[in-house]
Amino acid sequence: MFKRIREICKHRYFFIEHIRMRVDSLLVGEKPSLRRGLGVDVEDFREYVFGDDYRNIDWKVSARIPYSDYPRFIVREYREEKALNMFILLDVSASMRYGEKWLTAIGCLISLIEIARRSKDKVGVGTLCVKDPKIIVPISPVGLSEYLFRQICKGEIEPMGSVGIYESVKRLSSYFSRRNFVVLITDAAHEVEEIKDSLKFIREKSMGVGVIMIIDRRELEIPIAGLITLEDYEIPTSLGLEGDDAKMLSAYLKRHLRKIELSIENMGIPYVKITRYAEIPQKIRKLVSLYGKTREVSYV
Known part of the structure; x- marks a missing residue:
């Protein structure tokens, strides 16, 4: 387990409560929906x-x-039904081990669960991984943050291996339904076409989809001084770079990320980019907005 994660695990209840208080301060005055539509009341x-x-x-x-x-x-x-099911797809490939990406992904996961708690929706979670995925069918979000954090701190959910995101999404498709909206938490370590195909597939199987992209700034800014060795966490290979090679790689990685962002924007999918854990308190409002937009599609 990563050193930073071990430190957070010692104070996980403070970690959760900090996010919970931030969410509660933004979602005040919760009351039943007064809109008219499909329902039982x-x-x-x-x-x-x-x-x-x-x-x-x-x-x-x-x-x-x-x-x-x-x-x-x-x-x-x-009265229009208020409760919907949110299904969170969490990328646990080895590329999420880099820098603070895994810690940031955990913070986003907890934030979404707490937003669902305030919205009185149910939450399901599925991990995109090499081996058997960890799956939680949509349940009440009360206590779910604490449960998932315990699983993470025990090492039962941690990033490892190389993941084909499209195949991983298809493997979990039986848990999607027309009463679900899906939020994907991932990084840019995937082919552009694979991400596009995955999002199209999710959209066909569920009512709405949103994306949270976890990016470490150091991935895009390769130092150009001296000899640098890059290690691929998903595939056991390394690459030596120097001078203009590093500059060229930085430009390529930025173009790759921009292509992914444009693909998501062109599909009209709500999207939030977060570069480090410390950003989450400031990005909670954007996460609430993403949640609301993705959820709203389920009523259209």
């Missing part, structure tokens, strides 16, 4: 108009309406 009644579903006619109320020149039918309007 009757919100109001109104007269039938052409195009209404005849199954919503309340025959008992209609029978009490005085008969005039023609029969009048009354339909029930339902």
Whole structure:
């Protein structure tokens, strides 16, 4: 386990509470949805108009309406269902070990769970990994942050190996449904087309999708002084660079990230980029916005 993670594990309840307080301060005044739509709670009644579903006619109320020149039918309007299921896909490939990326991903995971708790939604989690994925079907988010942190601190969830993101997403597709919206937490260590195909696949299987991209700035700024050895965490290889090679690689990595960002933007998918753990308190508002936009698609 990484040294920084070990330190955080000693104070994990403070870590969770810090995020929880930040989320609670932004999501105040929570109350049931007053919008009208599909649901089980009757919100109001109104007269039938052409195009209404005849199954919503309340025959008992209609029978009490005085008969005039023609029969009048009354339909029930339902309160729109509030609770939805969020399914979080967490990338646990070895590339997430670099710098603070894994710690930042954990912070984003806990933030999403706490936002769902305030929104009274259910949360499921699936890990994108080489071996058998860790899967939690959508459940109440109360206590889920603490449970997942215990699993992380025990080393049962940690980044390792090389992951084909598209195949990993397909493996978990049976847990997606039209009552789900999906948030993907990953990094840029994937082919652009593979990320695009993964997001298209998720969109076909669920109601909405959002992306949180974890990027360490040092990945994009390769030092140009002296001889540098780069090590690939996912594939056991290393590469020596010097001078202009490092400059060229930095430019390539920035272009690669920009292509991924443009692909996500062109698909109209809500997206947040976070470069280090210390950014999370300032990015909570953006995470809340991403959550709301992704969730809103589920009602359209």
